[in-house]
Amino acid sequence: MKSNDTRRHSAWLLAPLGMLALLLSPVWASALTAEDKGLEIATEADQRDTGFGDFRVELTMILRNKHKQETTRLMRNTTREQADDGDKTLIVFDNPRDVKGTAFLSHTHKAGSDDQWLFLPALKRVKRISSSNKSGPFMGSEFSFEDLASQELEKYTYKYIADETYDGHDDFMIERIPTDPKSGYYRQVVWLDKAEYRVWKIDFYDRKNELLKTLTYSDYKQYLNKYWRANHMEMINHQTGKSTTLKFIGYKFAIGTTEMDFTPNRLKNAR
Amino acid sequence: MKILGEPVARFVYLMLAALVVTPPDAESGEWDVGGQSSLELRYFPYPTAYAGQKNMKLSPSGTIEPELIYELDGSNRFTASPFARLDANDKRRTHVDLREFNWLHLGSSWDASMGIGKVFWGVTESVHLVDIINQTDLVEDISGEEKLGQPMVNVNIEQMWGTLSLFALPGFRPRTFTSDNARLHGPLAIDTANPQYESSKGKRHVDWAGRLAVTLGDLDISISHFQGTSREPRLLLKNRGGQDVLQPYYDQIGQTGLELQLTTENTLWKAESITRSGQGKRFYATVAGFEHTFYGVAESRADIGLLVEYMYDGRDPRFAPPSIANHDIFAGFRMALNDTQDTTALLGGSWDYRSDAGFVNLEAERRLTDHLKLEVKGRFFVHVPDGDPTAFIRNDDFLELKFRWYF
Numbered sequence: 001m002k003s004n005d006t007r008r009h010s011a012w013l014l015a016p017l018g019m020l021a022l023l024l025s026p027v028w029a030s031a032l033t034a035e036d037k038g039l040e041i042a043t044e045a046d047q048r049d050t051g052f053g054d055f056r057v058e059l060t061m062i063l064r065n066k067h068k069q070e071t072t073r074l075m076r077n078t079t080r081e082q083a084d085d086g087d088k089t090l091i092v093f094d095n096p097r098d099v100k101g102t103a104f105l106s107h108t109h110k111a112g113s114d115d116q117w118l119f120l121p122a123l124k125r126v127k128r129i130s131s132s133n134k135s136g137p138f139m140g141s142e143f144s145f146e147d148l149a150s151q152e153l154e155k156y157t158y159k160y161i162a163d164e165t166y167d168g169h170d171d172f173m174i175e176r177i178p179t180d181p182k183s184g185y186y187r188q189v190v191w192l193d194k195a196e197y198r199v200w201k202i203d204f205y206d207r208k209n210e211l212l213k214t215l216t217y218s219d220y221k222q223y224l225n226k227y228w229r230a231n232h233m234e235m236i237n238h239q240t241g242k243s244t245t246l247k248f249i250g251y252k253f254a255i256g257t258t259e260m261d262f263t264p265n266r267l268k269n270a271r
Numbered sequence: 272m273k274i275l276g277e278p279v280a281r282f283v284y285l286m287l288a289a290l291v292v293t294p295p296d297a298e299s300g301e302w303d304v305g306g307q308s309s310l311e312l313r314y315f316p317y318p319t320a321y322a323g324q325k326n327m328k329l330s331p332s333g334t335i336e337p338e339l340i341y342e343l344d345g346s347n348r349f350t351a352s353p354f355a356r357l358d359a360n361d362k363r364r365t366h367v368d369l370r371e372f373n374w375l376h377l378g379s380s381w382d383a384s385m386g387i388g389k390v391f392w393g394v395t396e397s398v399h400l401v402d403i404i405n406q407t408d409l410v411e412d413i414s415g416e417e418k419l420g421q422p423m424v425n426v427n428i429e430q431m432w433g434t435l436s437l438f439a440l441p442g443f444r445p446r447t448f449t450s451d452n453a454r455l456h457g458p459l460a461i462d463t464a465n466p467q468y469e470s471s472k473g474k475r476h477v478d479w480a481g482r483l484a485v486t487l488g489d490l491d492i493s494i495s496h497f498q499g500t501s502r503e504p505r506l507l508l509k510n511r512g513g514q515d516v517l518q519p520y521y522d523q524i525g526q527t528g529l530e531l532q533l534t535t536e537n538t539l540w541k542a543e544s545i546t547r548s549g550q551g552k553r554f555y556a557t558v559a560g561f562e563h564t565f566y567g568v569a570e571s572r573a574d575i576g577l578l579v580e581y582m583y584d585g586r587d588p589r590f591a592p593p594s595i596a597n598h599d600i601f602a603g604f605r606m607a608l609n610d611t612q613d614t615t616a617l618l619g620g621s622w623d624y625r626s627d628a629g630f631v632n633l634e635a636e637r638r639l640t641d642h643l644k645l646e647v648k649g650r651f652f653v654h655v656p657d658g659d660p661t662a663f664i665r666n667d668d669f670l671e672l673k674f675r676w677y678f
Binding site: 063065071072095096097098099100113115123124125126128129130132133135136137140182184258259260263264265266269271 | 303305307340342348375377379380382389390391393416427429431434484486491532534535536537538539564566567572574609610611612613638641642644675677678
């Protein structure tokens, strides 16, 4: 029954060109492996999020230690989509006050390492920094740099696991394995809903294949009548008991950025 | 009290006038008021070296540095950042400055600013050879990283491959020196009230500078040139009424600089080179090295960086201001705990392999609350022989404890 569903779903995905192939060669369709289907789902999710152009959003990050003591970080994120490469992202920090004015620029790449710069306002210094610290904590939080980097299709290999009902909606459950050996994860298990291909939950497994963190997404809103963004994310570290809440406030799309807003020189004047 | 030099003051008045003439649009404009103040305590453990010098064993001091930004619209911004320090023991360290007072315009592929500002050039950590736009505010810290605001007109033209920056620098800022009877000062008085200039225009000489910064994949290259008044003075021995004093003398120089950084996986390879004319024979200076970071050491969240840099400076101290980084090797550790408090520490030492003089530098900081940070700093002179440029202050090792309040 399950495999039947799978086949029907792939055909739907590949329509209309795929339909022709399916009719001519039903053997090919049945040979669709879990890897193929995983990639198909990830590709569809990626396709549905392509073309947003650019956006700006304010972030509130609440860090919680195992005694539930809270610390708050405030920052602003501006992101510009690249047609044939990873996104460009600029983050300006507002709180805590000692990092106010500090700015972080990232040019993500589909292949190879990302380019990153940091602007230190006290010295007026723009520093090019190494991007290989993917698994390091971002601002002392439970999010690592790679958790927050733009999720390019090419950064993982995929495998379909099962269909599952999660939190009342029908989901695909897929596994993805980072292609970068510098990733802090051995694998991730992702729940996406079948209706809109939105991610609802990710289980992160560390290099020893032990469950490290769980990220849950909620409060999805649709922008430009197409692009879904979760306005609330919750990352729980199972090994330390710490957690981080990430709230997104005031998403604005189509804000008219240019390539020149994402240069190391412009980073000096980012606000 | 004469706060700012005359050309600088004129520049500020011009800027203020421009602000008054163009009243900001209350509808679209946006003020952002912030800044910081600090309280610090310096501890000098060793006795003074010279007769008449204040002991200053425990020396308190405080600063305030507000920052006002007026964002007129997305492409026009006014920034003002005055700075003041009050020092219990050092009259010259008690000083005020305008760190920033400028108007910035952001164009589509260019930007321009006019006013007093701060510009940093360079990539290395132990010494900043190429950095030349701003004068060092030496009373703040002997590290040379604290700078005085510099009047400038700056235009940056940007292409996808890099940035061309041009500067006109009217109004020279003489270097600050600690009081003659204070710590971190040699035996002779420095006549800071009467600096001398090679240029007949004195501090009104307009300096020029330009820099081309290019990124080629993992490699960043910058070439710069500065033509004008040397930021480093020579200290000339003069006799004033039977008293030997040192008079700061500012030569006209031309300095061409090169910066290189290669960013590889865990290692940043860095080099800076300068060649300078105008102070005796043209000389060259270089600093080159690497910073290698071990991320997540021993399965923790902490990073440890290892820094090694080699310094060479070919200047002739008879004609050029002496350099303390002439034949030195620097090695240091940088630690970042990546905790909620962003605890970091840097421990470094440089060693002059010719004179055998050593200098150890410690910097550590930790956030206490959203508004408060604790900093610890230590500067130690180790085995400094007579004749080394740091010999005059080799008794002035100090430890500094600082609380910084951000508002």
